[in-house]
Amino acid sequence: MRNCVIAQSGGPTSVINASAMGVVSKNKELKYYDKVYAGINGVEGILNKNLVDLSVLSYEEIENMKYTPAAGLGSCRYKLKDATENDQEYQKLFQILKEFEIETFFYIGGNDSMDTVHKLSNYVKEKGEDIKFIGIPKTIDNDLPVMDHTPGFGSAAKYIATTVLENYFDATVYAKKSAFILEAMGRDTGWLAASAALARVNNKQVADFIYLPEIIFDEEQFIKDVSKKLATQNNVFIVVSEGIKNEDGKFLSELSAETSKDIFGHVQLGGVGNYIKQILLNSGVVSKARAVELSTSQRCAMHCASQTDIDESFKVGEAALEYSIDGENGYMIGIKRVSDSPYVSETFSLHTSKVANSIKYFPREWVNKEGNNVTIDAVNYALPLISGTSKIKIENGLPKYVKLEDLL
Amino acid sequence: MRNCVIAQSGGPTSVINASAMGVVSKNKELKYYDKVYAGINGVEGILNKNLVDLSVLSYEEIENMKYTPAAGLGSCRYKLKDATENDQEYQKLFQILKEFEIETFFYIGGNDSMDTVHKLSNYVKEKGEDIKFIGIPKTIDNDLPVMDHTPGFGSAAKYIATTVLENYFDATVYAKKSAFILEAMGRDTGWLAASAALARVNNKQVADFIYLPEIIFDEEQFIKDVSKKLATQNNVFIVVSEGIKNEDGKFLSELSAETSKDIFGHVQLGGVGNYIKQILLNSGVVSKARAVELSTSQRCAMHCASQTDIDESFKVGEAALEYSIDGENGYMIGIKRVSDSPYVSETFSLHTSKVANSIKYFPREWVNKEGNNVTIDAVNYALPLISGTSKIKIENGLPKYVKLEDLL
Numbered sequence: 001m002r003n004c005v006i007a008q009s010g011g012p013t014s015v016i017n018a019s020a021m022g023v024v025s026k027n028k029e030l031k032y033y034d035k036v037y038a039g040i041n042g043v044e045g046i047l048n049k050n051l052v053d054l055s056v057l058s059y060e061e062i063e064n065m066k067y068t069p070a071a072g073l074g075s076c077r078y079k080l081k082d083a084t085e086n087d088q089e090y091q092k093l094f095q096i097l098k099e100f101e102i103e104t105f106f107y108i109g110g111n112d113s114m115d116t117v118h119k120l121s122n123y124v125k126e127k128g129e130d131i132k133f134i135g136i137p138k139t140i141d142n143d144l145p146v147m148d149h150t151p152g153f154g155s156a157a158k159y160i161a162t163t164v165l166e167n168y169f170d171a172t173v174y175a176k177k178s179a180f181i182l183e184a185m186g187r188d189t190g191w192l193a194a195s196a197a198l199a200r201v202n203n204k205q206v207a208d209f210i211y212l213p214e215i216i217f218d219e220e221q222f223i224k225d226v227s228k229k230l231a232t233q234n235n236v237f238i239v240v241s242e243g244i245k246n247e248d249g250k251f252l253s254e255l256s257a258e259t260s261k262d263i264f265g266h267v268q269l270g271g272v273g274n275y276i277k278q279i280l281l282n283s284g285v286v287s288k289a290r291a292v293e294l295s296t297s298q299r300c301a302m303h304c305a306s307q308t309d310i311d312e313s314f315k316v317g318e319a320a321l322e323y324s325i326d327g328e329n330g331y332m333i334g335i336k337r338v339s340d341s342p343y344v345s346e347t348f349s350l351h352t353s354k355v356a357n358s359i360k361y362f363p364r365e366w367v368n369k370e371g372n373n374v375t376i377d378a379v380n381y382a383l384p385l386i387s388g389t390s391k392i393k394i395e396n397g398l399p400k401y402v403k404l405e406d407l408l
Numbered sequence: 409m410r411n412c413v414i415a416q417s418g419g420p421t422s423v424i425n426a427s428a429m430g431v432v433s434k435n436k437e438l439k440y441y442d443k444v445y446a447g448i449n450g451v452e453g454i455l456n457k458n459l460v461d462l463s464v465l466s467y468e469e470i471e472n473m474k475y476t477p478a479a480g481l482g483s484c485r486y487k488l489k490d491a492t493e494n495d496q497e498y499q500k501l502f503q504i505l506k507e508f509e510i511e512t513f514f515y516i517g518g519n520d521s522m523d524t525v526h527k528l529s530n531y532v533k534e535k536g537e538d539i540k541f542i543g544i545p546k547t548i549d550n551d552l553p554v555m556d557h558t559p560g561f562g563s564a565a566k567y568i569a570t571t572v573l574e575n576y577f578d579a580t581v582y583a584k585k586s587a588f589i590l591e592a593m594g595r596d597t598g599w600l601a602a603s604a605a606l607a608r609v610n611n612k613q614v615a616d617f618i619y620l621p622e623i624i625f626d627e628e629q630f631i632k633d634v635s636k637k638l639a640t641q642n643n644v645f646i647v648v649s650e651g652i653k654n655e656d657g658k659f660l661s662e663l664s665a666e667t668s669k670d671i672f673g674h675v676q677l678g679g680v681g682n683y684i685k686q687i688l689l690n691s692g693v694v695s696k697a698r699a700v701e702l703s704t705s706q707r708c709a710m711h712c713a714s715q716t717d718i719d720e721s722f723k724v725g726e727a728a729l730e731y732s733i734d735g736e737n738g739y740m741i742g743i744k745r746v747s748d749s750p751y752v753s754e755t756f757s758l759h760t761s762k763v764a765n766s767i768k769y770f771p772r773e774w775v776n777k778e779g780n781n782v783t784i785d786a787v788n789y790a791l792p793l794i795s796g797t798s799k800i801k802i803e804n805g806l807p808k809y810v811k812l813e814d815l816l
Contacts, residue, residue, distance in 0.1 A: 012581050041583045070577035077582070161806055162711050169478035169809060170708035173420050174485070175449045198806060202814050292703045300578035303570050303712060306805065386805035397714065397794035398569055398606060401577060406610050 001101040002032070004324065006054070007039035007046060009109035009116070010077070012070035013140050013152030014305040015313035019108055020073060021066040022317020023136075024054045028062075032325055037100060038404070041074035043116070047089070049096055052408055061407045066314060067392045068401040069302035080116055083123045090123055097131055104132045104324040110139035110150075114332055115356035121330030135332030135352045136320050138313075140299045142191035145360040146350055147334030151316050152299070154309030154385035157195030159301045160184055161386060163294060164239060165199035168206040171290070172235045178288040179226065179236045179280050183273030185298055187243040190214050190362040192298065194374045195382050196239040207373075208236050213243035214362050215371040217252060219279060225372055227285045236286075242272050252276070303399050307388025312345060319347035343384035409509040410440070412732065414462070415447035415454060417517035417524070418485070420478035421548050421560030422713040423721035427516055428481060429474040430725020431544075432462045436470075440733055445508060446812070450484035451524070455497070457504055460816055469815045474722060475800045476809040477710035488524055491531045498531055505539055512540045512732040518547035518558075522740055523764035529738030543740025543760045544728050546721075548707045550599035553768040554758055555742030559724050560707070562717030562793035565603035567709045568592055569794060571702060572647060573607035576614040579698070580643045586696040587634065587644045587688050591681030593706055594649040598622050598770040600706065602782045603790050604647040615781075616644050621651035622770050623779040625660060627687060633780055635693045644694075650680050660684070711807050715796025720753060727755035751792035 004027070006020050024036050036054045039046035057065070065072055083090050097105065107117050117135040124131055137144055140156035164182060171180035184193040190212025199206045208229050211217055229236045244252050252272045273291035280289050312335055319333045331349045338344040366378045393400040412435070414428050432444050444462045447454035465473070473480055491498050505513065515525050525543040532539055545552050548564035572590060579588035592601040598620025607614045616637050619625055637644045652660050660680045681699035688697050720743055727741045739757045746752040774786045801808040 008581075012578050041581075044583070068577065069574050071581040072577075074583060075581040158805060163705055163709075165806060165809065166477050166708045166710060167704055169476065169480075170420050170704045173416075173449075173479040173483040175452065175482060198804075200806075201809060201811055290704070292705070293701070295700045296575055296578045296698070297571055297700070300574045301571075302574060383804060388805070389802060394797060396606075396791060397566060397796065398573060398608075401573065401609060403609055 001034045002103050003035040003037060003101045004033045004104040004106060005037040005039050005046065005051060005097070005100065005102050006073065006106045006108065007042045008071045008073050008075045009042045009107065009113040010075060010139070011299060012075060013138055013299050014069040014155040014302045015152050015310050016070070016108055016138050017068050017072040018066045018310050018313035019136050019138060019151055019317035021062045022314040023106055023321045024057060025059070025062050026318040026321035027055070028059070030321070032321070033103070037102070038073040042076035042078060043080060043093070044076040044078040045074060046096060047093060051100055052404070057407060061402070064393070064400070064402045065404065065407070066310070067302065067390065069300040069305070072404045079112065080119065083119060087123070094129055094131065102131060104134060106134050106136055106320055106324070108136040108138050110137070110141070111144065111355060111357055111359065114352040117332065118330055118352040118356045121352070124329060132324060132329045134320050134324050134327070136316055137332060137334065137355070140192065141186060141189055143189045143359050144355050145358045146354050148337040148345065149335060149385055151309065151313035151335070153191065155305035156192055156298045157198065157382050158306045158386035159298050159304045160192055160195050160294065161198035162304055164196045164207060167292065168199065168237050171237060175234055176288060177230055177234055177286050179238060179277070179286045181238045181240060181273045181276050181289065181291040183240050183242055183271050183291065183293045185294070186213060186241040188213055188359055190241045193239050193241040194362055194366070194378045197374045197379050198382055198386060206237055207239045209238045209372045210374055211238070211240045211244050211372065212362055212367065213241050213245060214364065215367060216247050217244045218247065223279065223283045223285060225370070226280060230285060238276065240272055240276055244272060302390060302392060302401070305390040306386045307390050308343070308385060310390055316347055323349050340380070340384065343387070409442045410511050411443040411445060411509045412441045412512040412514060413445040413447050413454065413459060413505070413508065413510050414481065414514045414516065415450045416479045416481050416483045417450045417515065417521040418483060418547070419707060420483060421546055421707050422477040422563040422710045423560050423718050424478070424516055424546050425476050425480040426474045426718050426721035427544050427546060427559055427725040429470045430722040431514055431729045432465060433467070433470050434726040434729035435463070436467070438729070440729070441511070445510070446481040449482035450486060451488060451501070452484040452486040453482060454504060455500060459508055460812070465815060469810070472801070472808070472810045473812065473815070474718070475710065475798065477708040480812045487520065488527065491527060495531070502537055502539065510539060512542060514542050514544055514728055514732070516544040516546050518545070518549070519552065519763060519765055519767065522760040525740065526738055526760040526764045529760070532737060540732060540737045542728050542732050542735070544724055545740060545742065545763070548600065549594060549597060551597045551767050552763050553766045554762050556745040556753065557743060557793055559717065559721035559743070561599060562720070563713035564600055564706050565606065565790050566714045566794035567706050567712045568600060568603050568702065569606035570712055572604045572615060575700065576607065576645055579645060583642055584696060585638055585642055585694050587646060587685070587694045589646045589648060589681045589684050589697065589699040591648050591650055591679050591699065591701045593702070594621060595651040596621055596767055598649045601647050601649040602770055602774070602786045605782045605787050606790055606794060614645055615647045617646045617780045618782055619646070619648045619652050619780065620770055620775065621649050621653060622772065623775060624655050625652045626655065631687065631691045631693060633778070634688060638693060646684065648680055648684055652680060710798060710800060710809070713798040714794045715798050716751070716793060718798055724755055731757050748788070748792065751795070
């Protein structure tokens with residue numbers, strides 16, 4: 001028998017299952033592996049011998065899983081210990097992989113997971129084991145270096161831009177000075193918040209200000225900027241990354257817990273959005289403000305996913321399967337942009353060491369001089385990635401999603 | 409000249425513009441009024457003579473406005489004073505309406521606005537003025553009596569059910585005991601939260617518990633219920649109305665500000681969702697919990713609106729225009745359900761006094777015995793109202809919405 005296993009790690013996205021199904025589908029076509037297993041709940045599940053056979057899925061079931069959001073194979077936050085310190089866990093893992101006659105291990109995840117692939121492939125080399133580790137990228141954060149963008153980003157960007165657009169219409173119905181603050185994910189990088197710039201009416205961007213973790217947030221300047229904007233318009237629309245920091249390098253979300261008080265002296269907890277809101281209310285520039293946190297919907301709203309992202313994520317899975325046949329251990333698949341107009345992309349392989357523990361920041365040259373918005377370059381970059389309405393099946397007025405356990 | 413004016417009041421929905429455009433479109437066909445004005449920002453705008461002519465809109469522009477969310481004509485929270493106390497404002501209003509040769513005033517809104525229509529029509533009767541006031545219902549809350557449902561509810565219900573479904577997939581990826589809490593709007597009634605019951609996988613409802621304002625929330629029982637559920641599954645999914653109250657009749661959102669503390673003694677503010685989350689964490693039944701507040705998106709997410717709701721809202725506007733020609737002062741249009749399968753509805757007229765200051769509560773017989781979920785009757789009621797994917801235009805991967813000022 002010659003088998004392979006797929007496992008997922010970290011936070012879900014709308015399109016992880018598309019990548020997993022790309023692997024399953026390509027093997028159905030090429031018939032290289034006898035069985036394609038899923039490790040349920042990532043490495044943790046494999047260590048518990050919780051493997052299920054995905055080769056039994058029909059093309060129709062593959063299609064249904066491809067259009068189901070979040071991690072259909074389950075996920076984990078489990079990090080393998082360093083093999084140089086203690087390789088007991090590694091030995092256990094290899095023992096189980098051998099037992100299931102695994103030739104290739106596909107790991108779907110972000111920087112951390114690619115680091116795991118890197119470590120495992122090194123360990124294999126040292127020990128002379130015959131198991132290949134291949135990485136498949138996944139993160140809405142879009143923070144993996146070398147590749148043009150990550151599977152998952154386009155769908156999150158599309159959801160954020162759509163939500164910004166709709167909330168802009170909602171936020172501007174009253175003839176009263178007010179501020180609307182929308183908080184996007186992005187602890188280290190501003191790719192997600194920046195995608196709010198895609199939201200436009202009559203080609204005019206609706207977000208007045210966009211704040212990214214890459215730029216120091218200056219409270220006083222912020223109040224001045226908002227105040228100036230409110231001199232010429234009733235409503236100010238602000239988008240903010242959860243990870244913005246002040247000049248001391250401190251997360252505003254942490255300050256939020258410590259110092260934010262409303263005008264009655266009540267402590268105000270919550271995310272950065274609420275903190276920003278309180279700054280504005282306390283400063284007196286507005287008496288009405290609302291903060292909305294997009295939270296988990298931005299990583300699972302398949303009904304609003306980008307079909308381009310879904311297709312690319314599927315192709316990345318297919319490419320990983322193909323690469324695994326003759327490719328080298330410790331490599332992963334990335335996406336390269338071939339042309340902008342018409343938009344064309346292709347997959348390529350790269351060593352996981354180039355991605356492991358490395359972060360691709362939002363480019364400074366795509367941020368305006370004042371540091372409170374992004375330039376048209378950011379829009380042009382993201383535009384092709386959000387194109388295409390997701391081809392989900394609808395049943396009784398709602399998306400038809402499936403649970404893996406119901407298919408097996 | 410024989411003109412009419414449309415004004416909107418209160419919180420936006422995805423389909424208010426559909427109703428307004430129904431009025432404009434029907435008049436284009438019947439040519440009864442010379443001009444169809446919009447009062448910008450409701451009564452407040454009319455009092456400032458801020459009226460614009462909507463008759464100039466082409467059918468294509470009407471279609472674009474119909475598929476734009478929120479209150480395209482602007483809105484206000486302005487409440488007219490009681491005429492018996494002081495009718496100066498009424499006199500000013502009538503003077504302006506006469507100046508613009510208004511025969512009919514269409515007011516789009518909820519209970520409060522229908523009360524305004526009622527009062528104005530009474531005033532007219534007393535003073536022998538010749539202006540007709542006609543109500544057009546609008547509220548995502550679905551709390552207007554007499555009619556089967558309100559324009560706006562179906563779209564909000566569809567968005568909530570879709571979001572519940574997708575977040576359920578997101579919330580269940582880890583093999584770790586956890587709770588996910590989703591907070592829906594609904595200060596007085598539980599219609600919105602109850603629509604979460606529509607979210608199903610393999611015909612099994614994904615929300616384990618749904619809490620409505622109509623049922624007293626018992627903290628101890630809640631902890632017991634969740635604890636019991638966690639004995640047989642890893643993740644518990646909870647949906648809660650913002651308006652739930654305890655046995656003293658106190659809103660939990662108010663208690664939240666007063667007493668909620670985390671295990672370190674920090675005060676935790678925020679909505680009911682966060683309060684519930686803190687209850688669970690403090691009780692120790694879970695160590696991991698997340699609360700998500702749907703906030704304004706549930707009333708403006710046109711990309712996920714119900715086409716049935718859009719069509720009905722448009723028809724309500726058309727019916728209001730037609731009714732105004734020979735109909736009586738102080739009436740409004742409602743929606744009646746003619747049959748469930750196939751779903752057929754029609755419009756009818758009713759006096760605004762039947763709706764003004766009255767609330768349609770979620771029926772007790774559609775709540776389970778334990779008071780912590782809804783029955784299949786709630787699902788059957790709401791199912792036809794969420795059907796049909798909204799036929800929005802897409803441009804550059806995002807919905808194409810328009811601003812009224814760009815059309816005039």
